[in-house]
Amino acid sequence: MARMSTNPRRKKVAAIAAIGLSLTLALTACAGGSDAADADAAEAPKTTLTFWHYFTDRADLLQELATQYEDETGVEIKLELVPGDALPQKFQAAAQADQLPDISAGWTSAGEKLAPYALEGKILNLSTVDGAAEWFEEFAPSAIQGVTYTDDNQWDVDPGAYLVPLDTNNMQILYNKDLFEQAGITDLPTDLDEFIEVSQKLRDADIQPFVSGFSSWPLGSLASMYVDNVVPADVRTAAYDGSGRYDTPEWIEFLTVFEKLAEGGVFADGILGYDMPAAETLFASGQVGMIFDGSWALGVFNETSPDFKNYGVFMPPSVGDETLYIPGGVGSTIFVVGTSPNADASVAFLKWLTATDQQKKYAEASFNIPANRQVAEELELDENIAAFAAGADKLTPASPVAMQGAVVTTMTAGLQLIIAGSDTPAAVAARMQLAQETDLAQ
Incomplete structure (x- = not known):
């Protein structure tokens, strides 16, 4: 039978060898674990947010901002351009198929059309997120009003802001400085008589005075402004x-404003046939003042x-004793899909997008009024953007009641006839009253 060695030197060598083997195995295990961890990290999916929007004129700018955000955070923003009139239908179909994006541009303000999605949680109540109060303090109050469901709203949506305002807008009068100089006009009009006088000077210089898209919605927007300016609040x-x-002296006085403008030669020839794109083409091509x-x-x-740069902006002329308010409010909006993982x-992305630095860049490149009120107040980029931004303090205030749809239709058609x-x-006012009584457009 073989004997076991009792040589001390051999025992020491064997022990050292065993220790070496253990260290080798331990180091190998650690090395293997590190490789596995690195592999897991490399395979971890990157956060990608899908963002549907219809901002054709700002698509390149949004892509530039999305790339910047990815560089700063590692979060990819996948932008998908959808035609504006198709977005509501696309969103509805995607909601039914449970294939919604993470973020979407809003196609209307907080109201009846978005209420079902808000009730189902498909639009996130942003007032419930961390830091919401501080975040929404950054925006103009008029912008927040348009994205908020108020307490006791008629759709039973939990109160709060459901969309983020990206920009605001309002309507004023733009004028061609070259044509004004050509007609010898040095002062901008502030009341109706001065406005008619300026228009007559333009006509004397063989220049069409004033245009807008009177074949469609702009006529109603201008009319709503002068309703508030002429008709006392209690009568309205x-x-x-x-x-x-509606068949009262106050309402007839309001309608008479448009009769005076027409008789004063203010409106461009054929104005009732122009929609807004056609009117904008006339103005930008120097054919109207x-x-x-x-x-x-x-x-x-x-x-x-x-190349069309030499134009300015001024407030519409006041007519009556009431305060002159201008149409406007929140412009482009964005919301977060509440069911998104x-x-x-x-x-976090929307907070970044509406922060000061990004809003400045947005305003510079898009020529839109930023919703961030700090940026709007400090804006020194373009005198016309600043002029429109100043109009944010003169927007038509919210009213608990409004003109009935049948009356609006009757009034607009009547104004076109006037x-x-x-x-x-007087005849148009009488038909407006009949529309009120019958709930049928006259």
């Missing part, structure tokens, strides 16, 4: 809720007529 409210009437348009027109002109990351010289303010 009474007519709206049915306790008053003034246009009633929105702040978004600055971006339109920059994109379609980049990336809702927190989406909120401008054409084929009807009278």
Whole structure:
């Protein structure tokens, strides 16, 4: 039988060998674990947020900002451009198929059309996220109003802000400085008589005075402004809720404003046949002296007529004793899909997008008024953007009651007839009252 060695030196060598083997195995295990961890890290999916929008004129700018955000955070923003009129239908279909994006541009303000999605949690109540109060303090109050469901709203949506305002807008009058100089006009009009006088000077210089898209919605926007400017608030409210009437001296006085403008030669020839794109083309091509348009027109002109620069902006002329308010409010909006697994990351991106630095860049490149009120107040980029931004303090305040749809339709059609010289303010006011009584457009 073989004997075991009792040589001490051999025992020491064997022990050292065993220790070496153990260290080798331990180091190998650690090395293997590190490789595995690195592999797991390399394979970890990157956060990607899908963002549907319809901002054709700002697509390149949004992509630039998305790339910047990815460079700063590692979060990819996948932008998908959807035609504006198709976005509501696309969103509805995606909601039914449970294939919604993480973020979407809003196609309307907080109201009836978005309420079902808010009730289902498909639009996130942003007032519930961390830091919401501080975040929304950055925006103009008029912008927040348009994205908020108030307490006791008629759709039973939990109160709060459900969309983020990206920019604001309002409507004023733009004028061609070259044509004003050509007509010898040195002072901008502030009341109706001065406005008519300026228009006559333009006509004397063989220049069409004023245009807007009067074949469509802009006529109603201009009319709503002068309703508030001419008709006292108590008379308006009474007519709206049915306790008053439309065939009164106050309402006839409002309609007479448009008769005076027409008889004074203010309106460009054929104005009733122009929609807003056609009117903007006339103005940008130097064929008309003034246009009633929105702040978004600055971006339109920059994109379609980049050489057209010498124009300015002024407030519409006041007519009555009431305060002159202008149409406007929140412009482009964005919301977070509440059912998205990336809702927190989406909120973080929107906070970044609406922060001061990004809003400055947005305003510079898009010619839109930033919703961030600090940026709007400090804006020194373009006198026309600043002029529109100043109009944020003069927007039409919210009202608990409004003109009935049938009356709006009747009034707009009647104004077109008055401008054409084929009807009278008294006759139109009478039809507005009949529309109120029958709930049918006359």
